[in-house]
Amino acid sequence: MLMGRHSQQFSFPDIDRDGKKKLLEGILNQLNGTGSRNLYLACLESLRIIVREKTGLDTVTNENGLRILVRHSGLASYAAEKGENITIQDDDYSIIVEAQKCLCNLIFNSQQAQKICSTNGCLEGIVQRLKTYKDPALPYDVKFFDMRMLFLLTALVREVRNQIRQDLHGFTYLIEVLDLCLTDWENRQVALTDQQVDLCCEVLKILFNITESLDRHNMDEEEEAHFLRLVSLLHDLLICNTATKDKAEDLKNHTVNLLTNMPRESYEELLTPLTEGAIGGHANKDLEYDGNNMEAVNVLLDFLDKRLDTPKENLKEALTPILLCMCEVCRGNRSIRKYCRVKILPYLRNEVMHLPEEGTQLRNKLCKLFTNPVAEVKDLAADFLFVLCKESVARFVKYTGYGNAAGLLAQRGLMCGGRGAEYSSESEDSETEEYSNLKQGINPITGRYEEPKSNPLEGMSDEQKEHEAMELVKHIDKLQRAGVIQPSRVGPDGKPHPIEHVLELTEGIESPQPSTAEAVDSD
Numbered sequence: 001m002l003m004g005r006h007s008q009q010f011s012f013p014d015i016d017r018d019g020k021k022k023l024l025e026g027i028l029n030q031l032n033g034t035g036s037r038n039l040y041l042a043c044l045e046s047l048r049i050i051v052r053e054k055t056g057l058d059t060v061t062n063e064n065g066l067r068i069l070v071r072h073s074g075l076a077s078y079a080a081e082k083g084e085n086i087t088i089q090d091d092d093y094s095i096i097v098e099a100q101k102c103l104c105n106l107i108f109n110s111q112q113a114q115k116i117c118s119t120n121g122c123l124e125g126i127v128q129r130l131k132t133y134k135d136p137a138l139p140y141d142v143k144f145f146d147m148r149m150l151f152l153l154t155a156l157v158r159e160v161r162n163q164i165r166q167d168l169h170g171f172t173y174l175i176e177v178l179d180l181c182l183t184d185w186e187n188r189q190v191a192l193t194d195q196q197v198d199l200c201c202e203v204l205k206i207l208f209n210i211t212e213s214l215d216r217h218n219m220d221e222e223e224e225a226h227f228l229r230l231v232s233l234l235h236d237l238l239i240c241n242t243a244t245k246d247k248a249e250d251l252k253n254h255t256v257n258l259l260t261n262m263p264r265e266s267y268e269e270l271l272t273p274l275t276e277g278a279i280g281g282h283a284n285k286d287l288e289y290d291g292n293n294m295e296a297v298n299v300l301l302d303f304l305d306k307r308l309d310t311p312k313e314n315l316k317e318a319l320t321p322i323l324l325c326m327c328e329v330c331r332g333n334r335s336i337r338k339y340c341r342v343k344i345l346p347y348l349r350n351e352v353m354h355l356p357e358e359g360t361q362l363r364n365k366l367c368k369l370f371t372n373p374v375a376e377v378k379d380l381a382a383d384f385l386f387v388l389c390k391e392s393v394a395r396f397v398k399y400t401g402y403g404n405a406a407g408l409l410a411q412r413g414l415m416c417g418g419r420g421a422e423y424s425s426e427s428e429d430s431e432t433e434e435y436s437n438l439k440q441g442i443n444p445i446t447g448r449y450e451e452p453k454s455n456p457l458e459g460m461s462d463e464q465k466e467h468e469a470m471e472l473v474k475h476i477d478k479l480q481r482a483g484v485i486q487p488s489r490v491g492p493d494g495k496p497h498p499i500e501h502v503l504e505l506t507e508g509i510e511s512p513q514p515s516t517a518e519a520v521d522s523d
Contacts, residue, residue, distance in 0.1 A: 017055075017056050020050070020056045020059075021056065021058075021059050023050065024047070024050065024056075024057075024059040024060055024065075025059055027043045027046060027047050027050075028059070028060065028064075028065055028068060030043045031043050031044070031047075031068050031069075031072060032068050037092060037094075037095065040072065040095050041094060041095055041098060044072065044095065044098035044099055044101075044102060045098055047060070047102050048098060048101045048102045048105060051102060051105045051106050051109065052105055052109075053109075054109045054110070057106065057109060057110050057112075057113070058112075060106060060113075061106060061110045061112040061113040061116070062112070062116070063116060063120065066103070066106070066113060066116050066117060066120060066122075067120060069099050069102050069103050069106075070099075070103070070117075070120060070121065070122050070125065072095055072096065072098075072099035073096050073099035073100045073103060073125075074096045074099075074125075074129070074142075075121070075122055075125025075126060075129065076121060076125060093139050093141070093142055096142055097139075097141045097142060097145060100141075100142070100145035100146065100148075100149060101145060103117065103122070103149055104145060104148050104149055104152060107149060107152045107153060107156070108152055108156075111156075114152075114153065114156050114157050115157070117149075117153060118153060118157050118159065118160050118163075122149070122153075123150075123153065123160065123163065123164065123168065124168065126146050126149060126150050127164070127168045127169075127170045127173060129142075129146060130146070130170070130173040130174070130176075130177065131173060133176075133177055133180060134180060140195045140199065143177075143199055144195075144198060144199055144202060147177075147199060147202035147203055147206060148202055150164070150170075150202075150206050151202055151205045151206050151209070154206055154209035154210055155205075155209050158213075161209055161210040161212070161213070162210075164206075164210050165210045165211075165214075170210070171207070171210065171211075171226060172226065174203050174206060174207055175207075175226065175229060175230050175233065177199070177200075177203050178200055178203055178204075178230075178233045178237070179233060181196045181199060181200050182233060182236050182237070182240065184196075185236075185240050185241070186236070190241075191240075191241040191242050191243045192240055192241065192242045192243065192247075192251075193243050194242075194243055194244055194247050197242055197243075197247040197248075197250065197251050198247075200237065200251060200254075201250055201251060201254045204237075204254035204255060204257070204258050205254060205257075207230070207258055208254070208257050208258045208261060211258070211261040211262075212261055214261065216261075216262070216263040216264070217263075219263065224263070224265065224266075227262055227263055227266040228265075228266050228269055229269075230262070230266070231259070231262055231266040231267065231269035231270060232269040234255050234258060234259060234262075234269075234270070235269055235270050235272070235296045237251055237252075237255045238252060238255055238270075238296040238299045238300065239295050239296055239299060252299070252303050253321070256300070256303065256321050256322050256325045257321050257325075259325045259328070259329065260321065260324050260325045260328055262328075263332075264328065264331060264332025264333070265332070266332075267328075267329050267332040267333040267336060268333055270296045270297060270329065270333070270336065271292040271293065271294065271296075271297070271333075271335060271336070272292065272293040272295075272296075273291070273292065273293070274288055274291060274292065274293055286298075289335065289338070289339040289342070290335040290338060290339065292335055294336075294339050297329075297336050297339055297340065298343075300322070300325065300326065300329070301326075301340065301343055301344075301362070303322055304322045304323070304326060304362070305362055305365075307319050307322055308362070308365040308366070308369075309365075315372070315374055315377055316374050316376055316377055319369075319377050319380070319381075320376050320377060320380060323377070323380035323381060323383075323384055324380055326340065326384050327380060327383050327384050327387055330384070330387045330388060331387055337387065337388060337390075340388055341388045341389075343362065344361075344362045344363050344366070344385070344388060345363055345385070345388050345389070345399050347431070347432045347435070348398070348399070348431075348432065348434075348435045349432050349434040349435060350434055350438075352435060352438055352442055352447070352448060352449045353438075353448070353449050354448060355401070355446055355447065355448045356399065356400050356401050356404060356447045356448070357370070357371075357404065363385070363399065366381045366384065366385055367381075367385070367400050367401075367404055369381035369382075370382055370400065370404040370405075370407065371404070378407070379407075379408070379411075382400075382404075382405070382407065382408040383408065385399065385400060386408060393405075393409060393414050396408075396409075397444065397447070398447070399447070400447060401443075401444070401445060401446045401447025401448070402444050402445045402447070403445045403446060403447075404447070409494075410495055410496050411495075412494075413493045413494035413495045414494050415490040415494050415495065415496060416490060416494045477501070486498050487499050489504065
């Protein structure tokens with residue numbers, strides 16, 4: 001067998017195709033016959049190593065080969081096992097786990113295996129075993145590799161997702177797994193173990209897959225109730241303690257991903273009434289807002305803040321999920337949006353002495369992303385702040401500067417102003433005394449206060465001014481012809497439209513009419 005020196009090997013160039021086929025056939029024959037526990041275990045361990053390689057798997061990735069592995073993994077129904085000459089003791093979990101690992105490798109590496117395992121009872125077996133997860137005798141490894149298989153199938157075979165959610169009612173059972181892990185934490189106030197976190201993460205990944213294409217705007221009452229319960233559990237996952245710091249990061253990451261798929265009405269479950277207090281600690285005045293405990297929302301903001309400090313090469317992967325999550329959550333719940341606005345866009349004071357993108361606050365870090373070359377990150381950062389401004393162009397420009405805001409406004413046809421229609425008209429903005437005193441000196445393009453400057457045209461004659469203006473036109477025209485810039489003007493739709501010549505910028509601007517005295521002189 002291949003254990004020992006081959007345990008860390010992932011390819012086998014020394015074994016030709018015929019040799020590999022004979023080896024796999026021999027292993028399957030042993031697994032399909034009567035044998036001892038040690039024989040089954042050695043065969044499965046060897047098979048697990050061999051099927052790490054993507055090629056030459058036809059011998060196993062067929063109905064018969066996968067049926068054998070499904071039986072050894074304990075997923076076949078009792079009726080299907082009747083009459084078979086394989087006997088596996090219920091408590092012989094080491095064989096079950098090795099068979100599960102083989103199936104995971106095959107599903108990952110073979111489209112044929114993915115197709116067959118979607119229809120050969122494997123899915124039904126996993127969902128049936130989900131119902132037994134409360135049994136303390138069922139080992140963690142069996143649960144984990146069940147979930148790993150289910151994740152791979154829902155990720156790689158789209159047709160499986162509706163089957164799991166609707167036909168097999170797997171959505172409900174998966175939520176119960178999360179509830180089971182959290183129950184011990186709530187009752188005993190102990191940190192989630194690394195194994196519990198890993199299991200929760202696998203479940204969260206599956207739930208993300210099966211809810212990704214869900215129509216969140218057309219759900220019945222039962223579905224709405226399930227989502228409310230799920231978001232309530234996601235709230236607890238955000239604030240719970242974990243045994244290790246790295247696992248806490250993983251758990252929050254997958255929780256954030258799943259939150260983006262939830263219907264907006266369910267985000268109210270991220271809040272808890274103040275009378276209940278924080279599940280994991282004492283009341284904190286900084287976390288109280290609008291009659292609610294904002295602990296889970298604050299965790300999301302802290303998570304965003306840490307991700308904003310991520311090295312640039314990982315920026316898209318690190319920031320896209322949490323920014324999308326914050327956009328959805330703030331659009332879906334007014335209290336959460338108002339709380340985030342207070343934390344990120346507080347009333348402006350002396351901050352206007354600096355550029356919006358300068359500084360270490362969340363607003364500064366988000367504004368800095370507006371010029372990031374990664375389009376997804378740039379757009380989501382702008383969208384998030386735009387939502388916090390209730391999609392008011394004037395307020396958005398006030399906090400970011402017109403130069404930073406121009407990209408989003410151009411995309412949405414809001415260069416001429418406007419606001420989102422779905423927000424209430426109640427004002428949430430007022431000016432501080434410091435801001436009012438500095439307001440007249442704030443450059444609307446940069447969003448920063450600037451000391452008064454002398455007029456560069458002062459002392460020039462009209463002829464000199466006209467000469468300088470024409471020189472500017474020539475330079476702009478030269479840059480346009482070279483393809484360096486593309487001058488545009490704002491059209492009726494509020495979006496910029498390219499022009500062919502810079503003189504088009506003057507169209508529609510009325511020339512000043514000469515006074516009576518000037519007209520007489522000209523005559």
